[in-house]
Amino acid sequence: TQLLEQSPQFLSIQEGENLTVYCNSSSVFSSLQWYRQEPGEGPVLLVTVVTGGEVKKLKRLTFQFGDARKDSSLHITAAQPGDTGLYLCAKEGAQKLVFGQGTRLTINP
Amino acid sequence: GAVVSQHPSWVICKSGTSVKIECRSLDFQATTMFWYRQFPKQSLMLMATSNEGSKATYEQGVEKDKFLINHASLTLSTLTVTSAHPEDSSFYICSAHYRGEMRGIGTDTQYFGPGTRLTVL
Numbered sequence: 752t753q754l755l756e757q758s759p760q761f762l763s764i765q766e767g768e769n770l771t772v773y774c775n776s777s778s779v780f781s782s783l784q785w786y787r788q789e790p791g792e793g794p795v796l797l798v799t800v801v802t803g804g805e806v807k808k809l810k811r812l813t814f815q816f817g818d819a820r821k822d823s824s825l826h827i828t829a830a831q832p833g834d835t836g837l838y839l840c841a842k843e844g845a846q847k848l849v850f851g852q853g854t855r856l857t858i859n860p
Numbered sequence: 861g862a863v864v865s866q867h868p869s870w871v872i873c874k875s876g877t878s879v880k881i882e883c884r885s886l887d888f889q890a891t892t893m894f895w896y897r898q899f900p901k902q903s904l905m906l907m908a909t910s911n912e913g914s915k916a917t918y919e920q921g922v923e924k925d926k927f928l929i930n931h932a933s934l935t936l937s938t939l940t941v942t943s944a945h946p947e948d949s950s951f952y953i954c955s956a957h958y959r960g961e962m963r964g965i966g967t968d969t970q971y972f973g974p975g976t977r978l979t980v981l
Binding site for chain 1: 864866892894901902903904906909951953955957968969970971972973974975977
């Protein structure tokens with residue numbers, strides 16, 4: 752059972768467009784992490800958010816943590832082909848990570 | 861950032877043989893490591909939690925006698941797939957747990973290895 756719902760599951764857009772990926776849960780997170788995984792590699796941590804309402808920026812990526820700490824979003828501005836990959840949100844509990852089902856993003860040149 | 865390595869990066873074996881995969885934390889000590897399995901186009905599924913000096917904790921539905929885990933030191937955990945079959949073919953990823961702090965809030969971060977692609981013929 753997935754405790755984290757990510758949407759959309761697949762997204763294919765043209766280079767230069769903007770996009771938003773969502774991660775939702777019915778329960779409160781103490782913190783939430785976003786990862787990006789490229790084919791044949793392990794996930795790489797992008798950001799950890801811990802405070803409700805928090806916004807973090809990583810170049811063209813903007814991460815938001817909902818005020819109620821039940822949801823998060825990742826917004827990419829002016830997407831580039833190098834942004835292609837599987838984006839995963841994960842919440843921690845008892846040292847374990849529970850992953851969303853992922854959003855597979857393809858940026859077409 | 862913290863570095864975790866896995867060896868081998870890929871392996872092909874015959875059905876019925878056993879395969880050992882190593883996971884190492886290179887620049888920090890990890891009392892806890894995790895093993896995941898990922899099938900094509902799917903997310904990561906936790907298989908087990910590997911605890912240094914004690915038995916691993918397996919997730920529901922994961923056969924502990926088939927997937928043997930040993931965490932003999934603070935920097936090394938191994939996963940042995942015993943009597944492998946084609947349905948065990950998958951991408952196996954380990955991670956090492958790092959406990960940190962962010963604005964006074966304890967955070968648990970996992971640093972992932974690059975994965976091992978297992979193909980059982």
